[in-house]
Amino acid sequence: xxxxLIVDDSPLIRGILTEVIQQxxxxxxxxxxxxxxxxxxxxxxxxxxxxTLDIEMxxxxxxxxxxxxxxxxxxxxxxxSTLTQQGSPITLEALEIGxxxxxxxxxxxxxxxxxxxxxxxxxxxxxxxxxxLRPYRTSEAAAHKAQLPSGQAFERNSIIAIGAxxxxxxxxxxxxxxxxxxxxxxxxxQHIPPVFSTxxxxxxxxxxxxxxxxxxxxxxxxxxxxxxxxxxxxxKVVSKGLNKVCVLDDGELVNRHKPAVDVLFDSLKPFAKxxxxxxxxxxxxxxxxxxxxxLEAGAKTAAQDEQxxxxxxxxxxxxxxxxxxKVLPLQSVAAYLLKSTSR
Numbered sequence: 001x002x003x004x005l006i007v008d009d010s011p012l013i014r015g016i017l018t019e020v021i022q023q024x025x026x027x028x029x030x031x032x033x034x035x036x037x038x039x040x041x042x043x044x045x046x047x048x049x050x051x052t053l054d055i056e057m058x059x060x061x062x063x064x065x066x067x068x069x070x071x072x073x074x075x076x077x078x079x080x081s082t083l084t085q086q087g088s089p090i091t092l093e094a095l096e097i098g099x100x101x102x103x104x105x106x107x108x109x110x111x112x113x114x115x116x117x118x119x120x121x122x123x124x125x126x127x128x129x130x131x132x133l134r135p136y137r138t139s140e141a142a143a144h145k146a147q148l149p150s151g152q153a154f155e156r157n158s159i160i161a162i163g164a165x166x167x168x169x170x171x172x173x174x175x176x177x178x179x180x181x182x183x184x185x186x187x188x189x190q191h192i193p194p195v196f197s198t199x200x201x202x203x204x205x206x207x208x209x210x211x212x213x214x215x216x217x218x219x220x221x222x223x224x225x226x227x228x229x230x231x232x233x234x235x236k237v238v239s240k241g242l243n244k245v246c247v248l249d250d251g252e253l254v255n256r257h258k259p260a261v262d263v264l265f266d267s268l269k270p271f272a273k274x275x276x277x278x279x280x281x282x283x284x285x286x287x288x289x290x291x292x293x294x295l296e297a298g299a300k301t302a303a304q305d306e307q308x309x310x311x312x313x314x315x316x317x318x319x320x321x322x323x324x325x326k327v328l329p330l331q332s333v334a335a336y337l338l339k340s341t342s343r
Contacts, residue, residue, distance in 0.1 A: 006033070007051060008057070009058055020115060027126065051078070070098040075133070076129055082107060088198070095169050104193045127166055127313075134170065159186075162175065163264065163282075187264060198214050220243045234251060234259050234260055238267065255286040261279070264290070265293065278328075281304055292322070295324075303316075303324035
């Protein structure tokens with residue numbers, strides 16, 4: 001049985017989350033706290049396996065509490081945040097500090113909507129319980145890896161493709177900060193809601209030598225640029241004349257996701273011999289089938305190893321299918337991608 005502690009200043013949200021989580025037979029809400037001070041005492045007395053933590057609370061905000069928690073008693077935390085322009089950068093900061101995942105709380109009809117997402121909430125809590133926690137970083141400097149040397153001769157049609165889910169925002173950052181500013185174009189599908197994808201692209205753009213943007217319909221793939229799928233659209237790449245172009249697709253969910261990694265990988269099959277694809281940390285199996293298709297069509301493929309994943313789900317699925325030619329620790333992924341796209 002997975003023991004859950006809910007930390008939220010809203011009695012309504014505490015009630016709904018308790019109800020939603022208790023619907024699962026393997027999850028038990030052992031307590032709920034209305035502020036971080038109460039939560040601190042409950043953590044000591046109840047020893048929960050997972051905490052759900054609201055970002056905006058009186059007395060002490062969720063981020064400050066999370067920072068203290070990750071430094072003094074690291075444990076799996078799922079953030080509860082509002083799906084807003086203001087909420088998304090703070091949530092991404094929480095993931096940076098060490099939260100495993102987040103649940104985006106709707107702005108209206110909260111009770112009804114959270115019930116609607118009951119399965120997702122349960123799955124995120126369940127996944128968090130088994131997640132591998134990253135070491136707490138006290139300074140941003142520690143997060144910056146040395147950029148790999150530029151000036152390599154890249155195959156001019158090269159495309160790098162990355163798929164990720166739980167734990168992916170930090171894993172992607174680790175790869176991108178090592179990329180030189182003239183690296184081949186990178187297309188990324190990360191399971192993330194709308195608004196959050198915009199904030200994520202902006203954050204990465206400030207951190208990386210490459211120019212990072214949220215993909216738009218018609219974007220031409222260029223060296224030195226990174227294109228991140230928007231939160232509510234599938235990202236595909238198609239040929240248009242001499243160019244490779246981003247296409248956004250508002251189709252059905254694939255593997256219960258939109259954007260889905262399989263959709264991106266499938267679209268790259270026609271030019272697979274120029275593609276280097278990698279699957280990073282994430283729950284489920286999205287991207288594994290698409291990666292196998294890419295490999296069979298001539299692409300170079302890799303998966304992140306179990307030791308460095310927050311959740312070894314998607315990469316494991318690729319490994320189990322023999323879709324990944326290499327299984328690599330996160331810190332080696334950037335070098336592999338650059339080498340595999342060099343002439």
